[in-house]
Amino acid sequence: MDEATPLFAIAVAAELAGMHPQTLRQYDRLGLVSPTRTAGHSRRYSMRDVVQLREIARLGAEGLNLEGIRRILDLENDNRVLRARVRELETALADELLAKPGRRVFAAGSEGEVVTLRAGTRAQKANQLVVWRPLRRS
Template identity: 45%
Template structure:
C-alpha cells in the first residue's frame, strides 16, 4: 500500500531489521527482544524475515524512550495499551461530535421548514455548547 506519490504508507512493512535498528538507534537483538516480549510485531516476508513499518519504528523509539527513563517492560506495555485506548476514545468522540452536529442541523432545518407543526423537538443551546432537546407533548 502506498500514498499517491509512491511513498509507502506508515503501515507498510518495508524496513529490514538492520535498517530498522539503524534508524531507531537500537541493536537488532534489542528489536528481537522487544518482539519476544510482545511489545512490537513486525511484518514477515514469505521466508520469515522481519519487516518493519514507519509506525513500527515510531513505536520502537517510544519503547526505547520509556525504558531509558526507567519504565519496566510491563509499564511500557500498559502505557502503550492506554495510548491505544485514548486514540480509540478520541476517534469515537469525533464520531459522536459529527453525529451531534448532524442532529443539530436536521433539527434546525425542520424547525425552519415546519414551524407550524409544533410537534418537532425544540432545540435550546447554551453558551457552553450543550444541547437540550425538549419534546412537546402530543
C-alpha cells in the same frame, strides 16, 4: 505511502531506532512492537513501529521497566483508537444533523448538563455578563 506501511527489514529498523536487532526481536516476543510478517516470515517494520521503538527507548531511559512500558503503550494505543472512534461518531452525528435540520437542538445548562430544546426555541440565559467601561474625558 503512509506511516503504517511495512517497509524496513529488522536491520534497518534497528538502525533507525538506535537499537540492536536482537532487542527488536525481544520486543516482538513481548508484544511491545508487532511488525508485519512477509510470506517468508521475516519482519517488516513501518515508520510507526520505528517511532514506537524510539518511545520505548525513551521510557526505558526514564527508568520504566518493560511491563510499565507495555502498559503505557497499551493505554496510548487504546486512547488513539478511542479518539478515532469519537471523530468517526462526531462526523456521523454532524452528517445526520445536516441531513435532518431542525430535528433536535441541544444547549448546555447552567450546571453543564445537556438540555434538549425544541426546534426554533432558545435556551434561557441564567447569567448575563455586562461589561462596564468608564467614559474617558479628554
